[in-house]
Amino acid sequence: MDREKLKADIKEIVEEWKTKEGNLIMILHKIENRYGYVPREVSFEISKLLDVPLARIYEVITFYNYFKLEPPGKHTVAVCMGTACYLKGGAELLSELEHILGVKEDETTKDGLFHLEIVRCLGCCGLAPVIKIDGKVFGELKKNDIIDILSHYTKQNGQMVSGVGSEVSGKP
Amino acid sequence: MQQKRILIKDTDLKKDRTRDFYTAFLTEIQDKKLEEKVQLVRVSDIGIYGKGLTVRVLPENFLYCDVETGDISRIVSESVVEGRPIEALLHKPDDKQLRLVLRNCGLVDPESIDDYIKHDGYQAIATILEKMTPEKVIEEMKISELRGRGGAGFPTWLKWKLTRAVEADQKYVICNGDEGDPGAYMDRSVLEGDPHSVIEGMMIAAYVIGATKGFFYIRAEYPLAIERVNRAVTQAHEYGLLGENILGSSFKLDIEIRLGAGAFVCGEETALISSVEGKRGYPRPRPPYPSVKGLWGKPTVINNVETLANIPLIMLKGGKWFSSIGTEKSKGSKVFALTGKVKNSGLIEVPMGTTLKEIVFEIGGGGIAGKKVKAVQTGGPSGGVIPEDFINAPVGYESLQKLGSIMGSGGMIVMNEDDCMVDIAKFYLRFCVDESCGKCAPCRIGGTQLLHLLEKISEGKGEIEDLDRLRRISRAMQKAALCGLGQTAPNPVLSTLRYFEDEYKAHIVEKKCPAGRCAGLFHFSIIEEKCKRCGLCFRNCPVQAVSGNRDQGYLIFEEKCINCGRCFEVCKFEAVSRG
Ligand SMILES: Cc1cc2nc3c(=O)[nH]c(=O)nc-3n(C[C@H](O)[C@H](O)[C@H](O)COP(=O)(O)O)c2cc1C
Ligand code: SF4
Ligand code: FES
Numbered sequence: 161m162d163r164e165k166l167k168a169d170i171k172e173i174v175e176e177w178k179t180k181e182g183n184l185i186m187i188l189h190k191i192e193n194r195y196g197y198v199p200r201e202v203s204f205e206i207s208k209l210l211d212v213p214l215a216r217i218y219e220v221i222t223f224y225n226y227f228k229l230e231p232p233g234k235h236t237v238a239v240c241m242g243t244a245c246y247l248k249g250g251a252e253l254l255s256e257l258e259h260i261l262g263v264k265e266d267e268t269t270k271d272g273l274f275h276l277e278i279v280r281c282l283g284c285c286g287l288a289p290v291i292k293i294d295g296k297v298f299g300e301l302k303k304n305d306i307i308d309i310l311s312h313y314t315k316q317n318g319q320m321v322s323g324v325g326s327e328v329s330g331k332p
Numbered sequence: 333m334q335q336k337r338i339l340i341k342d343t344d345l346k347k348d349r350t351r352d353f354y355t356a357f358l359t360e361i362q363d364k365k366l367e368e369k370v371q372l373v374r375v376s377d378i379g380i381y382g383k384g385l386t387v388r389v390l391p392e393n394f395l396y397c398d399v400e401t402g403d404i405s406r407i408v409s410e411s412v413v414e415g416r417p418i419e420a421l422l423h424k425p426d427d428k429q430l431r432l433v434l435r436n437c438g439l440v441d442p443e444s445i446d447d448y449i450k451h452d453g454y455q456a457i458a459t460i461l462e463k464m465t466p467e468k469v470i471e472e473m474k475i476s477e478l479r480g481r482g483g484a485g486f487p488t489w490l491k492w493k494l495t496r497a498v499e500a501d502q503k504y505v506i507c508n509g510d511e512g513d514p515g516a517y518m519d520r521s522v523l524e525g526d527p528h529s530v531i532e533g534m535m536i537a538a539y540v541i542g543a544t545k546g547f548f549y550i551r552a553e554y555p556l557a558i559e560r561v562n563r564a565v566t567q568a569h570e571y572g573l574l575g576e577n578i579l580g581s582s583f584k585l586d587i588e589i590r591l592g593a594g595a596f597v598c599g600e601e602t603a604l605i606s607s608v609e610g611k612r613g614y615p616r617p618r619p620p621y622p623s624v625k626g627l628w629g630k631p632t633v634i635n636n637v638e639t640l641a642n643i644p645l646i647m648l649k650g651g652k653w654f655s656s657i658g659t660e661k662s663k664g665s666k667v668f669a670l671t672g673k674v675k676n677s678g679l680i681e682v683p684m685g686t687t688l689k690e691i692v693f694e695i696g697g698g699g700i701a702g703k704k705v706k707a708v709q710t711g712g713p714s715g716g717v718i719p720e721d722f723i724n725a726p727v728g729y730e731s732l733q734k735l736g737s738i739m740g741s742g743g744m745i746v747m748n749e750d751d752c753m754v755d756i757a758k759f760y761l762r763f764c765v766d767e768s769c770g771k772c773a774p775c776r777i778g779g780t781q782l783l784h785l786l787e788k789i790s791e792g793k794g795e796i797e798d799l800d801r802l803r804r805i806s807r808a809m810q811k812a813a814l815c816g817l818g819q820t821a822p823n824p825v826l827s828t829l830r831y832f833e834d835e836y837k838a839h840i841v842e843k844k845c846p847a848g849r850c851a852g853l854f855h856f857s858i859i860e861e862k863c864k865r866c867g868l869c870f871r872n873c874p875v876q877a878v879s880g881n882r883d884q885g886y887l888i889f890e891e892k893c894i895n896c897g898r899c900f901e902v903c904k905f906e907a908v909s910r911g
Contacts (some may be wrong), residue, residue, distance in 0.1 A: 168479070178515055178589070181610070181628065182590065182608055182609040182610035182611075183610055184610040184611075185590070185591065185593060185607065185610050186591065186610075188591065188595070189552060189591050190909070194624050202691055217614055218457075219863075220610070220611065220612060223595065223612040223613065224593030224595050224613075224768075225593070225594030225595060226552050226592075226593035226594035227593060241514070242514045242515045242670070243514055243515030243672070243709070243712070243743065243745050244671035244677070244745060245514050246759055247672050247673065247745070247747065247751055248672075248673075275532070279553065280514035280515075281514050281515050281516060281517055282518055282765075283376070283517035284384055285515065285517075285669065285671035285677050286343075286671070286677035287343070288671065288677055289675070296454075303736075306554075
């Protein structure tokens with residue numbers, strides 16, 4: 161990462177929030193959105209700009225599950241372990257994924273292609289059990305479906321039509 | 333032709349998930365050169381579930397379900413262009429439901445403040461600012477008997493009155509949109525589908541208590557909700573509905589959004605306050621309550637999303653109207669996320685007092701795969717299971733509490749014979765242990781102890797004394813934990829013990845899991861008397877653990893069996909036993 165560019169980016173984010181009370185978590189969200197995690201040098205920079213001790217920043221990062229300290233993989237595979245998905249076999253999907261990818265929860269595959277994480281209720285329990293890869297939801301899965309879905313990503317890498325979710329076309 | 337809108341919901345597509353109806357509609361609209369006249373919106377909630385592709389045509393408000401690719405051209409030409417309904421596709425509503433909170437979801441464009449205003453939006457606050465004192469609003473809220481929908485059921489009017497009574501230079505309102513229950517998404521649907529109602533509810537709360545600043549606290553996992561609320565707040569500012577001198581009065585209010593970051597405990601009000609302040613979300617002892625010492629030490633009202641969404645409606649239609657719906661102590665309606673082993677999963681809204689049976693069987697269509705419903709879980713990790721014997725119980729704060737569960741925020745999970753109650757207790761407890769903030773010992777240590785005991789039992793290593801230990805630790809946590817998380821974490825354990833002690837005992841004494849969930853505690857065998865020798869199990873076993881033939885019958889070899897349950901699933905004569 162270009163250090164000067166990084167500094168400028170962080171400065172811009174911090175400036176936007178600097179005067180607002182309780183801004184740290186919101187700043188971290190912006191950082192996480194931009195880089196996919198909170199790099200250490202960014203925390204240093206925030207500490208300087210906000211004039212708060214580094215320990216306070218890490219205290220917050222480590223409390224909240226949402227913030228990551230390591231760069232995520234290219235694709236994030238999220239297994240729903242909400243109640244409905246759990247009852248309908250979410251745990252089996254998880255162990256299948258762990259088996260195929262060779263990683264555990266919150267780890268990234270060696271090739272950096274997949275990051276495995278557990279989420280709770282994606283709001284489409286009717287399709288349980290579900291997994292979400294990047295933005296796309298795959299529902300009513302059986303253990304055996306996993307390999308097909310993953311191979312799709314290993315083969316073509318990106319370029320997916322959006323699935324469940326909402327989008328709005330102004331005037332089409 | 334006047335301006336039209338087509339709303340489509342494609343989250344319920346069963347068979348073919350990959351069909352892209354959005355593009356199909358878009359193409360149809362373009363082919364007919366209607367781009368200027370028709371707006372196509374993809375929504376995540378329209379109020380109908382499990383009915384395939386659902387389409388609403390506005391302003392006529394035709395609602396179609398189970399729409400197929402072949403219907404698209406007809407819908408556009410007949411309903412959109414000519415304004416005629418297509419009878420065969422029309423949705424037939426069931427009358428058990430009552431949509432108050434979800435009144436606008438799927439009907440009003442959540443991205444358009446004009447549309448909301450057209451549907452009586454901001455009418456309640458306008459009337460209040462014009463001619464009602466805060467006391468009068470509190471009076472009306474008292475008549476309505478609305479109680480908080482975030483779980484505890486505290487009377488909303490009283491919370492407002494207490495906060496109003498405190499003198500301070502600054503007060504706050506916070507909308508609790510953290511929605512932590514891991515099997516529920518009521519609040520998310522409201523924030524995504526009708527953000528302006530929640531904003532209007534916050535405005536009324538702020539006016540009553542004298543707050544000039546409001547915060548939405550929304551889970552970061554809900555990006556669409558955040559986007560919609562953000563847009564709604566911006567629009568409200570642009571229209572002068574937020575800011576200074578709102579609608580020409582002296583009332584002022586600014587609203588900002590703060591995001592959660594994946595911590596269940598932050599749904600608890602004191603932890604939430606700490607999180608909004610940008611710190612770790614640790615709860616603190618109450619009193620002092622937030623009504624006295626809240627955000628940055630100032631009096632603060634925290635209300636749940638659904639609570640707030642009710643408020644404009646109550647003020648428009650009157651407290652008396654609202655209190656005429658529901659039971660003696662629980663008024664109005666409640667939204668539930670009905671899921672689990674039920675035919676029609678989805679978001680439903682019913683008047684308080686509707687029975688679990690009506691919800692599960694009439695609205696939900698009963699259990700899946702013809703299996704008997706065993707229990708209904710409400711209240712998520714803070715709640716409990718209600719066995720089928722009590723399925724005639726009405727939903728209400730007290731009625732569910734009497735049965736050892738809670739109303740909670742609206743998760744409702746149907747369970748059947750395939751679900752092991754020890755496993756369920758373990759699932760919820762693991763969640764609470766994961767999410768415990770660790771500040772107080774009863775929760776940090778007690779929770780871990782409970783989880784160990786449950787793990788031991790589910791591995792077949794339990795002792796009968798463990799049941800007493802579970803009860804003792806649970807009671808200690810209920811009494812001694814600092815916040816609601818630790819106090820209610822034992823509820824799933826206690827309620828499963830209360831109604832399904834037999835199942836615990838089967839794990840401990842017989843070393844068996846009757847539901848076939850706990851690995852190692854069950855095996856499959858063929859019941860000779862029931863077996864019709866059809867050979868389905870033989871053909872379906874992936875590891876050839878079934879041997880025999882159609883003349884002599886079949887046997888399952890335990891050494892080869894991997895407990896996958898294929899034979900149990902495929903047998904049409906219930907001739908494979910599990911246990
Ligand atoms: C562990 C825990 C988690 C909670 N999670 C939520 C939540 O996700 N949403 C919510 O509205 N209330 C939640 N509550 C309840 C809040 O503390 C608070 O009572 C509620 O937001 C008040 O709003 P109401 O009076 O409108 O219900 C939670 C409480 C506890 C103890
Ligand atoms: S009860 Fe649990 S979550 Fe609540 S303060 Fe204690 S340790 Fe934290
Ligand atoms: S529990 Fe998985 S989507 Fe709701």
